[in-house]
Amino acid sequence: MIQKLIQKIQKTHAPIVVGLDPMLSYVPAHIQKRAFEEHGETLEGAAEAIWQYNKEIVDHVYDLIPAVKPQIAMYEQFGIPGLMAFKKTVDYCKSKDLVVIGDIKRGDIGSTSAAYAVGHLGKVKVGNNSFAGFDEDFVTVNPYLGTDGVKPFVDVCKEEKKGLFILVKTSNPSSGEFQDRLIDGRPLYELVGEQVAKWGEDCMGDDYSYVGAVVGATYPEQGKVLRKIMPKSFILVPGYGAQGGKGADLVHFFNEDGLGAIVNSSRGIIAAYKQEQYAKYGEEHFAEASRAAVEAMIADIGTALERAK
């Protein structure tokens, strides 16, 4: 799957991923209205609204991008119907040949981590059959529990040729509370980064490992250091756009081959129609605004990478 991700990045010239994190407040009124007419103002109605919203965005951007990153929390908040919309979104994106990164940030130990890994990346055995529960291509994993928590995910990835992005330095303001604390003179996130490199060593595609890392765009200096600590790991970079990261901040997340990072934008793309810059599209044509925002993001990052050469 890491090879597919790389090939798609090279083909689209777009090291970007669109975060499908639908808040109900982003969904245009006409879509909400239609969904509520059919299902009432219920969890099913909300789930239908976010699914239709996602579908229209995906239809308008899938040819420009290599990957999407649905954030499961935004679906899970609507209970079972929400999770059905998550699954529908994953399946639909895969049918469009997009690489799907499930932003699930799971992490537990032993057989429990194995259950998450099986449910999201692998297949679970039931009698003589086996079934994929959610079937994403990559998932994000929380490292706080150590190797016991990560290894079951790595094992499933080896079997299924899938991949991981492990939280190293997150994009939020308080990420330093624990992640920046110094251990033998070095911040915790560097130690986690070293572990990511180690976990990824025997999980290699051609040039990159399928065990990657999450490092926030909001911390470019830390990204520079982590790039060197994990030379073979792909870095998933959230925090571009709405959270404040800019193309120029991102160059150090990439290697000299122009690869090694994939930058996420969620709200900046899926709710682009709410920005002044894209207001001309109007709410009805929200997905065209998303397409324009994707094109602008590709140009911004492309220019920054070009300048850094």
Add this chain to the structure above:
Amino acid sequence: MIQKLIQKIQKTHAPIVVGLDPMLSYVPAHIQKRAFEEHGETLEGAAEAIWQYNKEIVDHVYDLIPAVKPQIAMYEQFGIPGLMAFKKTVDYCKSKDLVVIGDIKRGDIGSTSAAYAVGHLGKVKVGNNSFAGFDEDFVTVNPYLGTDGVKPFVDVCKEEKKGLFILVKTSNPSSGEFQDRLIDGRPLYELVGEQVAKWGEDCMGDDYSYVGAVVGATYPEQGKVLRKIMPKSFILVPGYGAQGGKGADLVHFFNEDGLGAIVNSSRGIIAAYKQEQYAKYGEEHFAEASRAAVEAMIADIGTALERAK
């Protein structure tokens, strides 16, 4: 909810929680057979089997215990049908007046953490209505992302009178990889424990905060220290029984009032019938074996606490 938990502990004299972490391999053959006859060897069949298994155990132990802790990963691995069985289990346990601790180990930032909190502890708004997605009483939370990740959970708890257990020192062998690393001469888990105490300060029930911590039974010395760092926090203690923790190891997790901790056992209770000690019950009467195992656990911890007085 912390008051309800305390009252139920005092009434049952059982500071214990039964972990409903059903592996399909634990479910007796006759239950699997019935479920598969009805639904085939499918995700629905597996979900039905674990639900029936849970129900029979709950029916046999609910009067002895204050709380259950379903581990969502064990359901999530069976996709949507599995999560429906999770919800059914939560609802059923609540109908039996048990406190339900959703072992979900979620953790993200800002609006994403808020979405998890709303989905598991609160209510989500859809138009003019609001709905509870999963509606547990407590959930477990991963602290790696710092205050940004925890605060949205705390906010929902305040509103809904619910509670949290935040991972501090987990029970697994490799938990020390990051959690034990020294920061200014003190292990990371102590710093996380201090934060838990701080987050919990303005979240007080009568004597205890509804922001608690997870500390593994397998680390009794660390439990002793953390008990002092977080005097007002309830500690959820996994790792008893199958993972090696014993009653005598647990006394330091409690305060002098005999409260402040709740000890989880999963496999040791729900798959008790597989142990030599309870083999006489036979597979057919697996839930009676679970009841006997609960009684033995209550006695073990009760004796240990009595001796420590």
